[in-house]
Amino acid sequence: MKQGPIGIFDSGFGGLTVFKSISQLLPQYSYTYLGDNARVPYGNRSFETVYQYTKECVFKLFEMGCPLVIVACNTASAKALRSIQQNDLPEGKRVLGVIRPTTEVINTYTKTKHVGILATQGTVKSDSYKIEIERFHPDITVHQHACPVWVPLVENNDLSSEGTHYFVNEDVQALLAQSDEIDTILLACTHYPLLLPTIQAHTPKHVKLVSQGDLVAKSLQEYLQRHPEVEQLCEQESRYSFYTTDDPVDFGEKAKLFFGREVLAFHTSVEAIDDDIK
Structure with a gap:
């Protein structure tokens, strides 16, 4: 099966602090980061809305070729992760959280x-x-x-x-x-x-x-060691890509604060996913 980058999703910028820790511990893998900045914040939204938004973004990363997605957002992990894991995952795809x-x-x-x-x-x-x-x-x-x-x-x-x-x-x-x-x-x-x-x-x-950052990074490392069938699907070319649902220039300027280095970001749209998709 074709290899792809590890996906990292957050409602905005915060997940970049987790990505920073992951990239420091596991620099050999390729990563694709997606921030849903157009719809941030998630914290005051209903469970149903957060679930829908999170599912749409996770599936977007799947479309980008990611075999594994880290939901690096506490609100999304709290309100949506378990439902996605139990009801929505396509065959061969995995989603992990930060909690x-x-x-x-x-x-x-x-x-x-x-x-x-x-x-x-x-x-x-x-x-x-x-x-x-x-x-x-x-x-x-x-x-x-x-x-x-x-x-x-x-x-x-x-x-x-x-x-x-x-x-x-x-x-x-x-x-x-x-x-x-x-x-x-x-x-x-x-x-x-x-x-x-x-x-x-x-x-x-x-x-x-x-x-959380270092704890999540260590957990991911151990997960990949325990699941070689997932690890072998993760590209090891140290390529990093950054996407946002909002203005990529603004994202790139602010992302440095969270990630610790310059970020070149690209805009992407996230389409609504029908609730019947499983």
Whole structure:
């Protein structure tokens, strides 16, 4: 069967932080990134809408020749991934998310068994992290708090202003107020690593901050080792392509903040997929 690049999908820019970690650990593979910037944000949309948008973008990456797609978006992973995996996958295609790789290993970070989650409203409302952590580690208590202002701050490159410090501190303290025993905070949004120095400034030293990128990259590496039938379909020519459903010039300019280097992006359209397609 013909080889193709590994697809990486996000509703916008945030998935580039995950892509950055993946490309650093596994630089030998080719990748195609798709950001649905024309319809961002996903966080405040219904489950049905996020499912439809995510399915359309995942299928677009399949059309581009990707045998494997990483849904590098917490909201999409929370609201759409499982339904796509169970109901929609064409034969020979695979889709993975960012929630399971994180929740599987979160127990290695906490000693008190109290974990805090900072995420978008959509991710918190879905309870996906709470459900997955309790499934893998029923002895861990999960505390969640939504941070609706953080994504706009990051996308405006406002990472350390006085206002940003104010909002970050408010949200961190609101989470910590839920329990004195929280010793680990998971940054459950791919935008949040860019705020890490500011978050650290308002987090007690004994509380560990966990970002997802490296965990997802390590999980992908292990997945490809466990599934040679998938790995052999993944092209190893180190070619990277970037697509957006919005303005490619704007995408290229902003993407550098998330990916850490210059990005040449191309516009692509994403067509609606009929719900009957399985």
